[in-house]
Amino acid sequence: MRALLITFGTRDILAPDSRARLAQSAGIAPEAVIEIDRLADRAMTRDVADISRLFSDPQPWLIGTSRPRAARALLTYAEVDLSRCRIAWLAVPFDRESLMREYGVPWYPVIDTSRCTDCGTCADYCLFSVYRAVPHAPKGKRIAVVAPHHCKTGCPACARLCPTGALIFPFCHEAELNGEIETPILRTHDSITAALGDDPLRVLAERRQKKRLIDSSKFEQAEKDRITHSGVL
Numbered sequence: 001m002r003a004l005l006i007t008f009g010t011r012d013i014l015a016p017d018s019r020a021r022l023a024q025s026a027g028i029a030p031e032a033v034i035e036i037d038r039l040a041d042r043a044m045t046r047d048v049a050d051i052s053r054l055f056s057d058p059q060p061w062l063i064g065t066s067r068p069r070a071a072r073a074l075l076t077y078a079e080v081d082l083s084r085c086r087i088a089w090l091a092v093p094f095d096r097e098s099l100m101r102e103y104g105v106p107w108y109p110v111i112d113t114s115r116c117t118d119c120g121t122c123a124d125y126c127l128f129s130v131y132r133a134v135p136h137a138p139k140g141k142r143i144a145v146v147a148p149h150h151c152k153t154g155c156p157a158c159a160r161l162c163p164t165g166a167l168i169f170p171f172c173h174e175a176e177l178n179g180e181i182e183t184p185i186l187r188t189h190d191s192i193t194a195a196l197g198d199d200p201l202r203v204l205a206e207r208r209q210k211k212r213l214i215d216s217s218k219f220e221q222a223e224k225d226r227i228t229h230s231g232v233l
Contacts, residue, residue: 002028003063008170009171021064051078065090066094067180069168070168072089109156109159120143125158128147159177
């Protein structure tokens with residue numbers, strides 16, 4: 001079995017024994033562990049040719065990282081094909097305080113495609129055109145992150161409203177939003193659509209008058225995030 005240790009960027013600080021722990025689990029020597037750093041930056045720029053080559057042969061892999069869901073989503077976003085290999089994931093301890101002290105960059109969302117239903121809630125809510133529906137077979141279209149640079153550093157507002165918990169911000173310190181844990185599916189698309197209305201700008205302008213929101217506490221927190229990190233009322 002081959003082993004790969006992934007970090008997302010400089011704010012993703014793994015436990016000092018992560019390499020040794022991964023090597024022991026894979027049954028190999030620590031020096032045989034391959035390391036990939038700055039995955040968030042590399043996925044955004046599609047600088048992943050060497051990573052794609054690692055998975056071109058159908059050999060089993062053990063991948064260690066702080067937040068496996070985030071790593072899978074980033075690799076998918078970068079169009080790295082993992083389907084040829086049998087992959088096991090190992091969640092290794094990391095320094096959460098590092099994420100709380102300073103936002104990791106580049107800050108942008110990635111989509112857990114195993115959960116996304118392409119409902120469009122994120123695209124409706126985001127005022128900065130981070131998301132857009134793009135052609136995709138066989139469903140005809142899918143919601144994609146098309147402008148990651150437009151995302152406002154530190155703001156995970158859209159992830160709070162995703163009805164299936166499909167949006168991941170790898171550098172967020174909150175376990176429910178950074179891919180560290182599986183979040184429950186609590187809301188339906190219809191209820192979110194009813195909450196946001198047909199015109200998200202109108203709804204945002206009238207948010208203080210409207211009280212018919214599903215899970216209002218999450219919507220209010222999303223609004224606080226958006227205003228705090230973008231300055232847009």
